[in-house]
Amino acid sequence: MDLDSIYSEIIMEHNRSGHNKKALKEPDITERGHNPSCGDDITLQLKLNDNIIEDASFTGVGCAISQASTSIMIDLVKGKTIEDALDLVNTFLAMIKSDIDNEEELEKLEDAIAFQNISNMPARVKCAVLAWHTLKEALL
């Protein structure tokens, strides 16, 4: 297996940068996500303006995959409506399960496409999907 296909530049960059890793001042929603088997533990915070996700951030600990996935997701959903964000979550989860093979359909995931190959590393799938499940929980 090719290490570049998992620990790609975009993933390593998001893992390092931490620009979305902070607590929001007055979040409307705080949702914790946890992988008990490996210890990834994130807390997602959202600031809503009506139906729009105005701001989002996260805190917590976890591996590079979980941290980068959370950060990339936040970049993607910021400014989107709740409906659009949920649609992106479903598209991402479908991509991970290889339920979508139409590349055009995946384009809306932007940088999050970087996780397409995570299914080659089955033990790490749960790290990649943690943030997305957490967002779904927060919005539903």
Next chain:
Amino acid sequence: MPKLNPHQIKEDFPILQQKINGNRLAYLDNSATTLKPIQVIEAISDYNKKSHGNPHRGAHKLSVLATEEYDLARKKVKEFINAKHSEEIIFTKNTTESLNLIAYSYGMNFINEGDEIVLAISEHHSNILPWQRVAKEKKANLKYMYLNANSRISEKEIKEKITTRTKIISIAQMSNVLGTIHPIEQIIEYGHKMGAIIIVDGAQSVPHMPVDVQDLDVDFFGFSAHKMLGPMGIGVLYGKKELLENMPPYLTGGDMIEYVYEQEATFAPIPYKFEAGTQNVEGAVGLRAAIEYLENIGLNNIQKHEEILVEYALDKMLKLPYIDIQGPIDLYMRGGIISFTLEDIHPHDIASILDTCGIAIRAGHHCAQPLMNYLKIPATSRISFYLYNNKEDIDQFIEGIKKVRKWFGYGS
């Protein structure tokens, strides 16, 4: 005493002959499970080809042969840990089941309100959760012995935590996370003086060092075959005869009875009282072959070999400033398990990248979350050795760690 030759031993293990992700396999996850030599694989296969039947039940030849194999395995285990009687050896599924059996059969019946159950903070979940249930149900107090800075339980801690109200002490002989060998001789002696019974989880110790249950004077002792070259799905519970005889059955059903009436039943004597239903005979056969293999090499030799590997690995790891060893950094009373963390790189990323280099390690909380909380770390990476490991495996691991660092943009 002949010296142990890991290169020669490796040839007995077909699974080590393959490449993983295009690389030589450095299998360093022996605390999770060990690999099987051809002698164990063939013993199981031979049993299935020639002697398989349901033991204790039939008058026909195959049933008799299977019964013989099962009894021989029990006798082998008895000799291996030097139990006084064969009937003190009960076959279970694994160490977890052995510990649950004691908790439910002994704990639920002999623990009363206000009694104390004492564990070490380094215990595996399998030696914590059964006691949490007993403590809750019986309104007993669950207490922990904590570790000092070098991951050891001090004499002061033993004497502070074990009191005359302590009825059960349950502790692993070797920590599956830190590699610490706990001073169980002292704990058993002091615990008995205070009137407690002592249970030792031998899952990590029995495969790697000589153990003599009579010499230890331990009351119960459990371990798993798959951590000592044997198959999964078979484990052992040793218990002192007089304790086992006074305990009610854990599981009930076939083969563990004397007479069964519509409303009541009487039970078979030990060990059968605790072995309900058809047992894992091929597992027992595999365990016996594994013990024979280990005895042939000598547990003393295996222990010495692992000490050499730990010294070599610790020396290399301590030279790398970005590695933080979690566990004793000296060689006194420690086994072939080294847990560590790498500055700014999560253990799961380490394990995944090492896997691409053919290096198998474990990352996570190792089923010891209370210990992780105590150490204030979310997870560790762990390497663990066995008789087939050599210095080449450690060199490959050290090179792998440098690659992990490089991949994350750090210098080596």
